[in-house]
């Protein structure tokens with residue numbers, strides 16, 4: 001199927017204003033990195049997603065899910081096939097002590113919603129700049145809390161395009177990982193089980209965590225958060241700091257002077273700058289301390305031709 005035919009078929013499946021061709025991904029991602037997607041679609045219903053998955057299966061066209069791009073680096077050559085972004089599916093509602101959030105909602109907004117409803121449990125997520133879908137995928141966590149602690153179940157669209165309920169225990173949630181990628185599930189909605197709390201107490205915790213984050217993290221620049229996982233027995237940031245790498249830059253990418261575990265997009269970095277700097281940090285830490293830094297952040301897409 002040629003590009004024009006794929007475009008015409010997508011217009012039958014998703015509203016015209018929600019289908020873009022050769023869309024620059026860096027404009028949609030927190031990192032402000034990444035080349036073009038052949039097709040960038042923002043479905044507005046679960047049925048639209050199901051139909052796109054079935055179409056891509058039938059025609060053998062790859063598709064890729066993007067959240068807010070706060071834990072993902074997309075290469076400068078972009079992504080072939082269909083990129084699906086669920087930002088239009090962002091409703092959050094309350095049902096007793098549970099909160100139901102569509103996967104394109106920001107996890108920060110789910111946390112604020114819980115506060116408004118005097119529900120406790122999502123305070124840890126108040127500064128994580130990802131979507132609900134991305135947070136489940138990564139089992140996002142901070143300051144002693146993680147998605148695993150509060151997720152009851154999720155609705156996903158499986159690789160055949162079926163709508164399926166997955167209990168939290170089905171998702172193999174572990175430190176910054178789940179089986180969502182392996183199963184090729186698309187998370188579309190999550191139900192969080194919370195506890196009744198007191199507004200002022202919940203707000204005090206969130207204010208404290210926000211203060212800690214703002215004082216330690218370089219939030220004034222685009223970045224992908226902590227680049228590396230915590231190596232057993234060490235802290236990635238400390239190893240990088242002790243290797244005198246803070247302030248080191250390649251092109252527009254720089255190891256943050258404020259938080260050694262972050263690499264910031266300081267000045268219109270390309271993904272290639274970013275990746276070269278990540279590799280430089282890994283090599284230097286290995287030479288100095290013999291420790292392998294494993295990336296937390298995913299790198300996907302094509303090298304530029």
Ligand code: FAD
Nearest residue numbers: 067068069070071130131133134135137140141142187225
């Ligand atoms: P993306 O980066 O867009 O995608 C990540 C992965 O999830 C991709 O593989 C994508 O395909 C997949 N995905 C996205 N949506 C779906 C979906 N609906 N269904 C299936 N797969 C999907 N992380 C923490 O855990 N704790 C922190 O404290 C934290 N602090 C951060 C601070 C900063 C300043 C930044 C930039 C990042 C931080 N992160 C943190 C990392 C990041 O915000 C989280 O991992 C977040 O959960 C990623 O969500 P996203 O929507 O941005 O996902």
